[in-house]
Amino acid sequence: MDEREKIRIMVAKPGLDGHDRGARILSRYFRDAGFEVIYTGCHQTPEQIASAAIQEDVDLVGLSCLSGAHRFLFARVVELLREQGADDIVVIGGGIIPEHDFPSLYQAGIKAIFTPGASLESIVAWIQENVKTGSKNE
């Protein structure tokens, strides 16, 4: 039984994209909001992200992609987590993501998508409402 009080978050940059402004701002904001934060840095493969998320026992993975490769990369991270029995980890995504890609991303298992203009507060509020510490996520 996990007695941890703080929600543990991994902010990750899958693929070759280097646009990390949003990911780094969010990492800092999450930390200031009282979450535990791990930031992977750029250029992570989905395999690296999934295995790091499991090793670090995080409650949530926040994926950021601005290169247009989100369709493949986001879905692949969720798939790998499932394969490794870690489907309790909530995965959300953000970046330059056209609305017409939302349905397929939701279907792939991404729980929320935040696009440019989303306030930091609104993202934190979503997490507080939808993510619990330890392995209590449905």
Place this chain on the structure above:
Amino acid sequence: MYFSKETPTVSSELTEKWERELAGAIKDNPEQKTRFTTQSDFDIKRLYGPQDIETLDFARDIGVPGNFPYLRGHQITGYRSKYWTFRMFSGLGSARDTNQRWRLLLREGNTGLSTAFDFPTLMGYDTDSPRARGECGKCGVAIDTLDDMMTLVAGIPIDQVTTSMTINPPATVLWAMYIAAAEATGVPAWKIGGTIQNDMLKEFIAQKTFMCPPEPSVKLISDTIEFGTKYVPRWNPISISGYHIREAGSTAIQELAFTLRDGIEYVEDVIRRKGLDVDEFAPRLSFFFNSHIDFFEEICKMRAARRMWARIMRDRFKAKNPRSLWLRFHTQTAGCSLTAQQPLNNITRTAIEALAAVLGGTQSLHTNSFDEVLCLPSEEAATIALRTQQIIAEESGVVNTIDPLAGSYFIEALTCEMEAKAWEYIEKIDQMGGMIAAIKRGYPQMEIADAAYNFQLQLDSREKTQVGVNKYVAREEQKVPLLQIDEQVEEEQIERLNEVRRRRDWKAVKTSLQELKDACKRGDNVMPACIAAVKNLASIGEICDVYREVYGEYLDPGLF
């Protein structure tokens, strides 16, 4: 002294009188904010006057165009003889797709080309690398081998049009391909003109497209500068870039300071490593700035940059050739100022930013398309962006006189203040032992992170406004047609790459890759071996694997 002796005194007296009157007026009509700041959070005074620029010396600090300190531009004729180059940045899908977009842009009045590559190309991977999955053609054109480069430039008069390539870690490879493609169409290397971005320091600082550690990365850049000086004299082998520093969230002053300090680092390396005289290569160094939404701040930044570089080259490096003192720069309007909400508003933002770049004296300009915050530009959106430049050039009248804002109390005072703050940063980085040392300490990275974070908090608290995002929010979002890159592009590109692999002489490829590796190990200039390798149809991934093997790989430290 800039004015008659009495002017600052008279002005100070009048200003004091005005301030007394103002105090009463503000009681009745309070100001709308407690602080009036630039986009970069720089405090702006209510009023500027002669007393704010009284220490300026006209000849020393302002002068005339084409003369030191080049505050007013290095072109003696300004835009009256020649406009800036209309250089729309474009690249999408396959080489064939991009070639078609280039032809459209040239038909519509684009006067220079500028290439956006996809991420596998930018990072030096082949399209079929496991690291490249899902990325092909998404944010630019995919180039794997010389074959793709030949398709990209097919039918383009490359002896007349200059081509810029936004390429950094694999800059040697793409430049080699361009040189080889030109030769194949009968244009010798000395005749081609263009630019490779090839600025790795700003990658470690901001854009995060990296491959090898900082020291060998700078060595490769010095190789290109040396090679260009000798064999490709019309080429700009580097575009020292503030653009990405700003996009990562820096202030205008940080953009100015870090960019010029990067420039200093490259000049020092070429002199030390290659033994060239500064005047042999400095005239081919070029720069690249962002034009953000704060109109005056941008104009002052560009003017300050020109004066600072002239002083750096003259005083620090003892350059004698006037061309070594010139800061020639390309500008792009700020991608990060665009909003996904009410995207048509981006046309207005881009127009303001483009006008600032022109009043700042840019040599070349890309205007963002209104849909770039959502996807790659559609044809219609790219055409509107190009038309924005044409309207500024040919309708607005701002090109009639050179540096029209010179002498404005505010403009000159802000230019000086930004310059002074930028010198402070440069001195600090000098004290750290230079930019590579500063990067290793995470110094510029964290300065930018602080500024970006501060700006985001100001947006969230509505201290700063973004129309359509935190004010004047629309209930119904505008729908704009989005350009989509088909997933099929990836399959087709991999097929083409495999076809080239089957067709080429594998023995020759292997030999040329070995020769490149030997050149790297010996510390020789890599360009001759790199050109030989691309001519044998070695792929970008194969060549970059050599660099990665010899020099090692750099991993993002993930600072936040």
